[in-house]
Amino acid sequence: QQQVKQSPQSLIVQKGGISIINCAYENTAFDYFPWYQQFPGKGPALLIAIRPDVSEKKEGRFTISFNKSAKQFSLHIMDSQPGDSATYFCAASSGNTGKLIFGQGTTLQVKP
Amino acid sequence: NAGVTQTPKFRVLKTGQSMTLLCAQDMNHEYMYWYRQDPGMGLRLIHYSVGEGTTAKGEVPDGYNVSRLKKQNFLLGLESAAPSQTSVYFCASSLRRLAGYQETQYFGPGTRLLVL
Numbered sequence: 001q002q003q004v005k006q007s008p009q010s011l012i013v014q015k016g017g018i019s020i021i022n023c024a025y026e027n028t029a030f031d032y033f034p035w036y037q038q039f040p041g042k043g044p045a046l047l048i049a050i051r052p053d054v055s056e057k058k059e060g061r062f063t064i065s066f067n068k069s070a071k072q073f074s075l076h077i078m079d080s081q082p083g084d085s086a087t088y089f090c091a092a093s094s095g096n097t098g099k100l101i102f103g104q105g106t107t108l109q110v111k112p
Numbered sequence: 113n114a115g116v117t118q119t120p121k122f123r124v125l126k127t128g129q130s131m132t133l134l135c136a137q138d139m140n141h142e143y144m145y146w147y148r149q150d151p152g153m154g155l156r157l158i159h160y161s162v163g164e165g166t167t168a169k170g171e172v173p174d175g176y177n178v179s180r181l182k183k184q185n186f187l188l189g190l191e192s193a194a195p196s197q198t199s200v201y202f203c204a205s206s207l208r209r210l211a212g213y214q215e216t217q218y219f220g221p222g223t224r225l226l227v228l
Contacts, residue, residue: 009152032214043116043202043219044155089154097162098143098209099170100217102154 003027004092006103013110019077021106023090026071030092034100035064035075038087047088048075080110113138116220118203124226125193133188133223135203142208144186145170145217146178148199155202161186162208193227200224 006023013019025033034049050057050064050073057064063076077084090103119134135144142163147155157170159178167178175197177189186205190197201223207215 004154006154034214034216036219041221043204043221045219046216049214049216093214096209097160097168098206098215098217099145099157099160100155101171102147102156104152104154 003101004090004103006090006106008106009104010107011109013080013108015080015082015110015112017080017110019075019080019084019108019110021075021088021090021108022072023074023103024070024072025092027092027094027101028071029094030101032093033064033066033073034091034093035062036089036091036102038089038105040086044089077108080108082110082112084108085110115139116203116205116218118201118220118223120223121221122224122226124228125190126228127194129193130189130191131193131225132190133201133203133225135186135188135205135220136184137186137203137205137218138184139205139218140183141205141218142183143206143215143217144180145204145206146176146186146188147202147204148172149202149222150199158188158201193225195227198225198227 036044037047038044091100145160146158161180164183204217
């Protein structure tokens with residue numbers, strides 16, 4: 001049972017464009033929603049995260065939009081750059097163990 | 113600080129062989145995790161530990177065992193490797209989660225395992 005569903009699986013965007021990756025979750029107990037960025041051959045690294053008491057969080061060119069009623073959240077990358085080409089994972093967590101449930105991942109390619 | 117390190121980086125095993133993956137962190141983190149990453153499936157939690165001497169099962173624990181004898185180390189063991197365990201294994205660590213607040217998980221560089 002996939003508790004966090006991510007789409008699309010892959011995404012190609014032109015330099016300067018907007019990249020949008022979507023995630024949907026099932027468990028209403030989730031209270032932390034991070035996005036991780038992974039470059040080839042490296043481990044994932046935290047990019048940005050949001051709690052369900054806010055609808056949007058922005059850090060530089062990266063924005064998370066959160067819709068609690070729809071149980072969906074998305075990552076928007078503004079002015080996408082070739083250096084943003086990576087795999088992006090959404091995740092969700094609840095409880096006091098810090099366990100993360102990850103989405104399937106989205107491979108982003110930004111064309112120059 | 114080295115952060116989270118994993119040993120080895122790459123290993124080839126034959127079916128039925130055993131091995132241990134080592135994860136070490138120098139950030140004094142209480143929590144440690146082992147994930148496996150497979151194409152199209154994201155990262156899935158194998159086992160985790162919320163403190164020295166404690167371990168618990170994650171989403172996909174079958175075929176794996178873990179130990180956390182020291183706070184800074186978290187070992188993942190495969191007693192009898194199977195081709196289905198071919199994957200990339202990531203270790204992560206974080207500070208203890210306080211109520212209503214989530215600490216960042218820091219990941220190691222991964223161990224690529226091929227089971228023939």
